[in-house]
Amino acid sequence: MTINADWYLALGVVLFSIGAFGVLIRRNVLVMFMCVELMLNAANLTFVTFARVLHDIGGQVLVFFVLVVAAAEVVVGLGIVVAIFRRRANATADDLHTMKG
């Protein structure tokens, strides 16, 4: 039995929306990070789906690029988070507003 491609896309939309809302409403930096990952992987799921539907290997290739970028981003991002936690215990994203104009 095969599952219709629409369901994969719908799942991608749901995952992406959860990620976006998570970034918007959560204060914990690590959770916000995970939400960003969720959004990235929702996009990946969409890529793969279209690659299958359209018989285009390019979509699958792009997923690897996204994974590499995500990994790099996590390295930098976690580095920043660790640096912040060294200076202060218990920081939320809202506490870090020194760039206020």
Place this chain on the structure above:
Amino acid sequence: MLHVTYLIILLPLVGFTVQLLGGRRLGDPVAGWVATSFIAASFLVSIGVYLDLLMVQAPVRTYSQNLWTWIPVDRLQVHASLFVDPLSMTMVLFVTGVSMLIHLYSVGYMKGDRDFSKFFLYMNLFVASMLILVLGSNMVVTYLGWEGVGACSYWLVSFWFTRESAASAGKKAFVYNRIGDAGFLLAIFLTYDKVHSLEYSTVFANIDKIGSADVTAICLLLLVGVVGKSAQIPLFPWLADAMEGPTPVSALIHAATMVTAGVYLLCRVNPLLHASPDAALVVAIIGAATAFVAATIACAQNDIKKVLAYSTVSQLGYMFLAIGCGAYEAAIFLMVAHAFFKGLLFLGSGSVIHGLHDEQDLKRMGNLRAYMPITFITFAVGWLAIAAVPPLSGFWAKGDVLENTWAAHPALWAVGVVTAGLTAYYMSRLTGLAFFGKDRWSAEVAIDAGDDLPGAHHSEGAIPEPHESVWIMTVPLWILAFFAAVAGVMAISSSRFSLASWIDPVFGANLYNDHLSSASVWALATIDGVVAVVFVAIGLRLWMTRAQRPALEAAFLRGAWYINELYDAVFGRPSERLAAFCADVVDPKVIDGAVNGVASAVRGSGALVRRTQTGYVRNYVLGIVVGTVFVLGFMLTRLWWS
């Protein structure tokens, strides 16, 4: 020697360069001797060129030398070329000759000055510029020299620039000359527009193509330039102030050479003036009016150099009068004679000023003939020459001018004769006050405190006993006195020195012919001679005995017809108010307003926009999301409707 004509200009220029590079090291007096020797070399080359020019067998002796193409721009081809003909050769000879004598005199006069070598640097550059002006074969080269002499005049008038009056006199001379230069420049533009060439020969060959209105316009624009340079009405007040310069400068630049550049230029463009009788009449009227006005002012001045300055303006007026009548040869004759006797008078007055330790007030002189015999004898020759007492040069030169004026414009002749009487009178007043009567310089009168700056007027207390000047200053006096006395032989048509037979071919048919009978020539000459002798007698009789005659020194004349005050009220004050308005209103409000306005506008908009930068990540994310939704929504609607 004709092919080395360029050396005449090059030698003073080399002298200038030597002074520029090593003048200070040469020092006093070597720098002066070096400068003098370069001018002397230039004079010798001029004589060589002159002798060769005499060999040229042609109705009009000319020689032109193209050195290089200076400005090659499409149809505008300006050559750095020189033109030698009897007119320019006459100028070259007397410019280099008189300059040489005045350089020699300056070695003595400027002795001990702080900027001794700088003085000779400017003087050499001046002579080079003057020779460029005279020898140029097109208007642009002439203009180069024209500006050069103007710049040197500015530097030399304000030579003692630590004195406020000298600095402002220099500025005044410069500004007045600039007004004139603008006219000259416009004349050049207009000429190029009509003829598409600036070579004098080409312009003159194409006069009939220009159209009479444009010829008059060119002449009048040139006249503006000439009036500025030669200190004629209405641009004459600067010359009196220019006397703030060292006396050799007054003699060389503001009597003998630079101020005659205007006379030379008008003679050079004689075909244009001949083609425009209206412009010529304007020249004649300006000349007559200037001659008279300046002579009246000279009657009431107390500064010995101011008298001579106004006298120069007056004599230049005579030259313009002659040119306006078409009597170019008479104008050149008077110019050469004037260079001799006015140079002599200035150098004589410099000797007096030097002997009296920088005193220039005539009322503080007197009886100097007992103390300065050489200066007195030579000065007396100059005095009688300018007063036109026969048989000295001034009599012949002025007689030549007045004869032509009588035939051309009898009314202007009357002005000329009256002016001749005034000339004899004020020069006798000057001589009477300075050299005759009682010695007033020994009197203890504190007039104003003199300062210790160079060339300052020392008027405090008694002046030490005057002394005769050193030989280096009296030798030029003797030489100039000789020429001032005998230059009249140039008027005798049969003599070897006849100016007319030498220079008349240059003007050809443009020269005015007065067609006077010999009886009327004799009558006119008699009138001139009688007027001169009578007014010399009156002047001496009045001023030998008494130094104070307030009735004869009207305040109106002492104030030079209040012309400075008039210009001050008409141009000076309004300009000052305009400047004050710009400084007080335009600058702080408009200029600063624009600058500060831009700054505060940027700051204000920045203050508004900075509110969006909250520093909260969620706000930024919201911005990104809303933006993405908006962009996607926009694209989807486009897709939907297409």
